[in-house]
Amino acid sequence: xxxxxxxxxxxxxxxxxxxxxxxxxxxxxxxxxxxxxxxxxxxxxxxxxxxxxxxxxxxxxxxxxxxxxxxxxxxxxxxxxxxxxxxxxxxxxxxxxxxxxxxxxxxxxxxxxxxxxxxxxxxxxxxxxxxxxxxxxxxxxxxxxxxxxxxxxxxxx
Amino acid sequence: xxxxxxxxxxxxxxxxxxxxxxxxxxxxxxxxxxxxxxxxxxxxxxxxxxxxxxxxxxxxxxxxxxxxxxxxxxxxxxxxxxxxxxxxxxxxxxxxxxxxxxxxxxxxxxxxxxxxxxxxxxxxxxxxxxxxxxxxxxxxxxxxxxxxxxxxxxxxx
DNA sequence: TCTGAAAGTCACGAAGG
DNA sequence: CCTTCGTGACTTTCAGA
Numbered sequence: 001x002x003x004x005x006x007x008x009x010x011x012x013x014x015x016x017x018x019x020x021x022x023x024x025x026x027x028x029x030x031x032x033x034x035x036x037x038x039x040x041x042x043x044x045x046x047x048x049x050x051x052x053x054x055x056x057x058x059x060x061x062x063x064x065x066x067x068x069x070x071x072x073x074x075x076x077x078x079x080x081x082x083x084x085x086x087x088x089x090x091x092x093x094x095x096x097x098x099x100x101x102x103x104x105x106x107x108x109x110x111x112x113x114x115x116x117x118x119x120x121x122x123x124x125x126x127x128x129x130x131x132x133x134x135x136x137x138x139x140x141x142x143x144x145x146x147x148x149x150x151x152x153x154x155x156x157x
Numbered sequence: 158x159x160x161x162x163x164x165x166x167x168x169x170x171x172x173x174x175x176x177x178x179x180x181x182x183x184x185x186x187x188x189x190x191x192x193x194x195x196x197x198x199x200x201x202x203x204x205x206x207x208x209x210x211x212x213x214x215x216x217x218x219x220x221x222x223x224x225x226x227x228x229x230x231x232x233x234x235x236x237x238x239x240x241x242x243x244x245x246x247x248x249x250x251x252x253x254x255x256x257x258x259x260x261x262x263x264x265x266x267x268x269x270x271x272x273x274x275x276x277x278x279x280x281x282x283x284x285x286x287x288x289x290x291x292x293x294x295x296x297x298x299x300x301x302x303x304x305x306x307x308x309x310x311x312x313x314x
Numbered sequence: 315t316c317t318g319a320a321a322g323t324c325a326c327g328a329a330g331g
Numbered sequence: 332c333c334t335t336c337g338t339g340a341c342t343t344t345c346a347g348a
Contacts, residue, residue: 012226023220023222024222030323032323041334042325043327043333043335058220060183061183063177064217065314066213066214070312102310104306105304146262149263150260151260156256156257189342199317200317
């Protein structure tokens with residue numbers, strides 16, 4: 001009698017959380033290893049992973065790459081403030097075509113959005129800022145990242 | 158005669174960049190598929206991936222999970238300002254034991270660090286702020302994320 | 315560095331409880 | 332929802348160019 005929680009957006013059961021924990025740590029872990037670690041048969045794990053993917057709890061898998069080695073050593077945060085407070089709030093759509101923008105967060109506080117960006121150089125950042133202001137009609141405040149003591153650590157699932 | 162760029166921290170050659178591009182998009186892509194997409198034999202791709210891993214260009218693989226479904230729906234940015242400007246700068250070490258902190262960036266600007274955190278609730282955020290202030294002797298400024306139009310998009314490799 | 319082949323592992327669906 | 336089982340696909344290594 002396992003504790004079934006909810007079918008779609010509810011909480012996850014212990015075994016599913018264990019699977020997610022392993023896959024966040026090692027996204028290329030084989031089903032065979034996964035099965036051993038969570039104490040189930042390979043097929044059972046296979047079914048659960050597929051269910052987690054369908055349910056959206058597992059949104060995908062990505063390699064982590066070194067920004068320096070791909071020629072994008074400069075990270076920055078850019079906060080956006082609309083110039084015209086009455087303008088329609090379609091900033092994400094106006095900005096998503098810029099590949100230097102890795103993440104876009106709508107936030108509470110003085111500013112409306114925070115962007116996390118990655119560029120090749122200060123000149124690249126300057127050019128990106130120009131593009132952002134032009135595309136979104138916003139004023140910007142930029143905070144340059146000097147170093148990253150740690151990043152994207154696995155959450156405590 | 159392929160263009161060898163550098164053995165360790167230099168730039169990467171076109172085929173290697175193609176491999177990284179695919180693996181960032183799909184971290185569980187099979188070597189067989191990878192080989193087809195970059196136009197090489199399976200063995201050659203295999204060797205290149207291993208080399209990219211050893212060189213540190215490929216830092217690992219991670220599953221992307223839905224914060225809501227793992228019970229951590231609240232994201233926030235916390236900026237840190239040291240209370241004692243003369244204190245030794247060991248803030249990352251003082252904070253890394255807090256699993257709610259996903260990323261820690263040392264930044265130029267008014268504040269010294271920006272933390273990206275993920276918690277279960279406003280109460281969890283309040284408790285985390287208390288822990289951060291106590292562990293690191295800093296004053297904090299918190300910006301709560303309301304929604305995330307997009308996040309962790311693959312960089313243009 | 316590449317290729318191709320051989321051997322071992324693994325993924326994935328079927329059938330059944 | 333789990334297990335076992337079987338087949339085809341995949342990974343991984345190695346010799347050779």
